[in-house]
Amino acid sequence: MNLNLTRRKTLQTLAASATLGAFAGSKAFADELSNLQAYTRFAKNNPWALGWRSAPAADLTTPKMQLVSGKMPTDLSGTFYRNGPALFERGGLRLNHWFDGDGMVHAYHIADGNISHTGRMVRTEKYLQEQKAGRYLVPAFGTNIKSQTAVTGPDSLNVANTSVMPLNGEVLALWEGGSAYRLDDSSLETLGVKTWAAELKGMPFSAHPKIEQNGTIWNFGQDPFANRLIVYKIAANGKLAGMHLLRDVPGGMIHDFCMTKKHLIFVAPSFRITNSGATIFDRYQWMPSESQRVVVVEKDNLDNRYDYELPPGFQFHFGNAWEDKQGNIRFTACMSDSEFVEKGTKALMRGQYIKVKHAALSHIVLRKNGTAEIEKTSHQRIVHEFPQFNAQMSGLNARYLYTVGDAYDNAPGQTSVLKHDLKSGKITAHNYGAQSISEEHLFIQRPGCLGEDDGWLIGTSLNLKTKATRLNILSAKHLEDDPIAVFELPYAVPLGFHGAWKS
Amino acid sequence: MTNYFNKTFLAGTLFAALSVSACASDTAMSATDTRQALSSKTSVSLVVADIKSDTGYIMAALFNSNDTFLGPNPVRGERIAVKDGKASFDFKGLPAGEYAISLFHDVDADGKMAKNAFGIPTEPYGFSNDAPVRFGPPTWEAARFTVSTGTTSQTIRLK
Numbered sequence: 001m002n003l004n005l006t007r008r009k010t011l012q013t014l015a016a017s018a019t020l021g022a023f024a025g026s027k028a029f030a031d032e033l034s035n036l037q038a039y040t041r042f043a044k045n046n047p048w049a050l051g052w053r054s055a056p057a058a059d060l061t062t063p064k065m066q067l068v069s070g071k072m073p074t075d076l077s078g079t080f081y082r083n084g085p086a087l088f089e090r091g092g093l094r095l096n097h098w099f100d101g102d103g104m105v106h107a108y109h110i111a112d113g114n115i116s117h118t119g120r121m122v123r124t125e126k127y128l129q130e131q132k133a134g135r136y137l138v139p140a141f142g143t144n145i146k147s148q149t150a151v152t153g154p155d156s157l158n159v160a161n162t163s164v165m166p167l168n169g170e171v172l173a174l175w176e177g178g179s180a181y182r183l184d185d186s187s188l189e190t191l192g193v194k195t196w197a198a199e200l201k202g203m204p205f206s207a208h209p210k211i212e213q214n215g216t217i218w219n220f221g222q223d224p225f226a227n228r229l230i231v232y233k234i235a236a237n238g239k240l241a242g243m244h245l246l247r248d249v250p251g252g253m254i255h256d257f258c259m260t261k262k263h264l265i266f267v268a269p270s271f272r273i274t275n276s277g278a279t280i281f282d283r284y285q286w287m288p289s290e291s292q293r294v295v296v297v298e299k300d301n302l303d304n305r306y307d308y309e310l311p312p313g314f315q316f317h318f319g320n321a322w323e324d325k326q327g328n329i330r331f332t333a334c335m336s337d338s339e340f341v342e343k344g345t346k347a348l349m350r351g352q353y354i355k356v357k358h359a360a361l362s363h364i365v366l367r368k369n370g371t372a373e374i375e376k377t378s379h380q381r382i383v384h385e386f387p388q389f390n391a392q393m394s395g396l397n398a399r400y401l402y403t404v405g406d407a408y409d410n411a412p413g414q415t416s417v418l419k420h421d422l423k424s425g426k427i428t429a430h431n432y433g434a435q436s437i438s439e440e441h442l443f444i445q446r447p448g449c450l451g452e453d454d455g456w457l458i459g460t461s462l463n464l465k466t467k468a469t470r471l472n473i474l475s476a477k478h479l480e481d482d483p484i485a486v487f488e489l490p491y492a493v494p495l496g497f498h499g500a501w502k503s
Numbered sequence: 504m505t506n507y508f509n510k511t512f513l514a515g516t517l518f519a520a521l522s523v524s525a526c527a528s529d530t531a532m533s534a535t536d537t538r539q540a541l542s543s544k545t546s547v548s549l550v551v552a553d554i555k556s557d558t559g560y561i562m563a564a565l566f567n568s569n570d571t572f573l574g575p576n577p578v579r580g581e582r583i584a585v586k587d588g589k590a591s592f593d594f595k596g597l598p599a600g601e602y603a604i605s606l607f608h609d610v611d612a613d614g615k616m617a618k619n620a621f622g623i624p625t626e627p628y629g630f631s632n633d634a635p636v637r638f639g640p641p642t643w644e645a646a647r648f649t650v651s652t653g654t655t656s657q658t659i660r661l662k
Contacts, residue, residue, distance in 0.1 A: 150636045150662040153623045198617065201625040223621050230620055245620060 035094035035350055042351030047464040048411045049351040051437055051495035055086040055104050060119035062489055065108075065471060070485035072113040073456070073473065075447050078503045079185070080108040080458055080471070081164040081171055082439075084496020087121060088349065091135030097142025097281055098345040102127045103161030105173050105188050106493065108471050115471060115487050122160040122173045122181050123190035141177065142281035142346070153202045154178035155193060162207035163498035165217075168238040171500075174207040176222070176255060185502070196232065196240040203230055207498060208317075210259035213392060216241070218259055218299070220266065224251030224273040229266060231302060244302040250293045253284055253314070253341075258321035258331045261395045262300070265321055265329060265366070268293040270312040271338040286338040288312050294372060296329065308372035310364065314338045319361070319387040322397045329366040332401060332422070334359040334385050335377065344412070353412050358383040361403070361420060380427050383407040383414050386440035386498070390452050399423050400453050402476070404438045406431060413437035413495070417457060419479045430457075430479045432472070435465040442501050443476055453477045456484065462495060469493045545597050546654050547604075551583070551590040553660040554608060555627065561590040562614075563606035569643040572603055582609075593654075603646035604631040608661055627661035636662055 033041065043049035085101025088094055095101060106119045121127060129149060130137050137148045138156055150156065158178040165172045165180070172180040172194055179193040179202055195201045204221030211217050215236025220229050229249050233242040252268030259265070270290040277283035294308035319332030339356035347354045361384040362377045378384070384403040405418035406429065416431040417438055432438050441459030449455065457474040469492050473485045551561050564577035571577065578597075583590045585608070607616050607628035617626045631648055634641030648657065 147635070147637045151638050152636055152662050198625070199620050201619050202623055203619050203621060226621070228621075243620065 033350075035096060036089060036092060038350035038352065039094055040351075046351055046353070046411070047435070048353075048408075048413055048437065049348075050464060050467060050492050051413065051462050052088065052098065052348050052351070053492070053494060054088050054101075055119065055121070055493055056491050058087075058121045060106075060117065060491065060493070062117040062491075065115040065117060065487035065489055068470065068486040068488050070473070070483055072110070072115075072485045073446075074113070076444070076456060076473065077111050078444070078501055079166075080110065080442070080499055080501055081166065082106040082108075082460065082496050082499040083122075083160075083162060083164045083173055084494060085159065085161045086119075086494045086496075087127075088494075090130055091133075093136055093145075095140055095143045095349060096279075096346055097140070098348055099161070099281075100140035100143050100159065101161060101494070102159050103173055103175070104493070104496075105164055105171065105183060106496070107171075107185075107188055117471075117489055118188055119493060120183075120188040120190075122183065124158050124160050124181060125155060126158060139279060142279050144278040144282075154204060155202050158193075161497070164500045165209055166500055166502040167217075171502075174205065174209075176206045177204050178202065180205045196234070197243070200230070200232075200240070200243065205232065206255070206257070208256040209234075210257070210264075211391065211394060212259075213394065218264060220246075220254075220257055220264075222249070222251075222254050224253065227251050229254070231264065231297070244297075246295065246297065246302070246305075249295050252293065255316045256318050258318045258329075259299075259395055260321045260323050260329055260331075262323060263296050263298055263321075263329060264302075265318075265331065266295045267310070267315070267318075267333070268295070269314040269338075271314045271341070284338070284342075286314070286342065288337070294366060296366060306366075306370070308366050308370070310372050311374060312337075313362075313374075314341070315359065315362075316341075317385065317387050319401045320389045320393060320395070320398045322395060324397070327368045330397075331364050332387065333362050333364060334387055334403065335362040335374075336360070348412055353410065355410075358407055359385050361387075361401070363422075378420070378425070378427075381405045381416070381418055381429060384418065384420070385414070388440065388442055390443050390445060390455070392445065393452060398452065400443075400476070402441055402443055402457060404440065405429060413462075417441045417459065417474065417479065419453070419476065428479045430474050430481075430483070432461050432463075435463060436470075437462045437464070437495060439495060440498055441472075441474070442499055444501055451477070458501070459499075460496070462492060463488070467492050545595075545599055545650060545652055547594040547597060547602065547650055548654050548656045549583075549592045549594065549604065550656070550658045551585075551606065551608075551629070551661065552658055553627075554585055554588045554590060555661070556610060557585050557588065559585065559608060559610040559612040561585060561592075561606055562609045562616075563592065563604055565594055566603050566605070566643075567600055569647075572643040572646070573605060573640060578602075597650055599651045600649075601647045602631070602650050603634075603643055603648065604657060604659065605629075605640070605646070606659060629659040629661045631657050631659060633658075633660055 086104030087102040155178040160173040160181040163174040171185045182191040209219035217234040219232045229246040231244040235241040250268040251273035292310040296306040298304040315333040315335045321331035336359040344356040401420040406416035441457040445455040561583040565579040566572045634645035
């Protein structure tokens with residue numbers, strides 16, 4: 001009897017665990033897991049999930065990065081700053097959206113053949129309050145967290161996690177929904193929010209300022225809820241030179257914009273704000289039949305405006321823009337739909353990958369006669385994102401554009417840096433290999449050289465084999481060659497967004 | 504994102520109410536004289552906390568109904584001096600009932616709530632009961648308190 005009971009119990013237990021085992025492998029089970037449970041579980045089998053793990057500490061320092069291969073060019077010195085979300089969990093809660101993580105700014109300081117690294121979490125108001133409490137206190141852009149403290153404006157939610165802009169001995173940590181945060185450009189210590197003028201206090205300042213050859217900076221801040229933008233003009237000395245309120249700009253998610261010699265171009269994509277959704281992010285909806293709306297203003301007279309329509313689409317980023325001889329405006333965009341931002345980014349936070357439509361380089365023309373068109377879209381070397389070009393060509397007809405590229409089939413990220421020759425259509429590449437994720441690479445002109453591609457591409461990559469972040473220096477002219485130099489940190493920092501260079 | 508915050512602030516008349524409260528105080532005072540005679544022992548003792556600077560004034564508005572809350576017609580409006588990071592005022596001679604207070608720190612002493620180019624308030628403010636600010640001003644329900652005979656205390660922390 002006893003034996004029977006024991007045996008029956010054992011059988012029951014076995015049956016139960018078999019069911020549980022099958023259930024554990026099922027989609028329903030995966031959906032039931034919290035973000036933290038899912039990430040913990042799936043990250044084990046997905047090496048790429050390292051890219052979405054929180055930074056190992058709030059402050060990181062490496063006095064001398066390890067040289068992996070090559071040799072540092074003797075004429076290269078300066079600081080490469082980067083920013084990206086780097087803290088994804090608090091009090092047992094893992095955020096829902098990649099863009100919600102608190103920002104960490106990195107400084108890779110290159111001097112005398114060495115590279116030192118400093119990484120510091122930006123001490124935003126939100127970060128300080130939530131660190132003290134040990135839990136999330138205010139809603140994140142894409143994570144529905146009940147407010148437990150005052151939310152008095154966008155800066156209550158500011159995570160300062162998107163890009164950087166060196167300015168007058170400081171580095172600004174940029175977000176797009178609120179103020180830029182000022183950091184000491186050497187220690188990266190947070191100094192407070194940047195207020196350009198009393199009437200601009202707490203206003204959004206996008207993560208993609210455009211800089212003219214003479215140092216003049218243009219930027220914008222969007223209020224999608226009221227269909228308006230503020231345009232900033234900042235003189236080379238860092239002082240506000242002007243601002244302009246632009247109305248009737250549809251509330252599509254505008255992350256980046258374009259600048260030619262004469263014009264600023266804003267594209268409101270078909271990913272539009274609505275009145276329903278649990279989070280601000282969820283209030284955006286993909287509207288596949290809605291045209292993209294383009295608003296062009298003259299830099300010399302921001303009241304002079306021209307409106308265009310483009311076929312439905314979504315892009316985070318634009319390449320360079322210029323006016324051709326006929327006076328038409330031409331630019332490139334890394335265009336796709338909203339699948340990645342809506343679904344892909346959320347899956348990443350759970351350590352899961354879902355296949356989404358990749359961004360491809362579209363060539364756009366806005367004609368003087370009022371018509372607009374996507375002239376062609378390149379689908380070579382899948383994924384074209386994080387576009388960069390020689391800063392001296394800003395607003396001019398640049399021949400070369402650099403992006404990341406070569407997507408994995410079954411994992412997020414890309415292995416390569418691509419060089420697009422916009423004149424011939426040819427793409428050359430440097431591939432970091434199957435166990436790397438390549439991040440944005442900046443073009444740095446070699447001192448004393450004028451050739452458009454005479455310089456270096458500098459960027460980070462995450463090496464999944466060594467589980468460490470690398471800094472790579474490539475020849476822009478001969479991209480397919482071995483890297484000029486590769487350095488490695490003794491740790492991995494989470495994959496980030498954008499960087500900037502200071503000579 | 505921004506209008507998420509200022510939709511209510513702008514469309515609502517909170518700051519209109521606060522801005523006129525200094526003027527309203529003049530007219531309100533004459534009415535007060537009569538009421539004081541009626542109920543001189545009923546008052547609200549207001550203390551404003553978390554004031555970051557001594558410049559300017561605290562502009563406070565007292566409301567007595569949901570209909571008028573945050574509108575241009577508070578029952579009392581008061582401009583209160585700030586000293587050593589503190590400000591206090593007693594609203595005396597009030598009829599018993601339900602009340603709510605909204606106030607802001609008029610740091611630049613221009614009599615108006617400063618707002619940025621998108622209409623988001625940029626001077627510190629607060630509400631009775633320290634009613635929470637979640638993307639906009641609180642409801643009457645969250646800010647209201649009962650006043651009966653004697654002194655009712657309200658400490659409001661600036662946000």
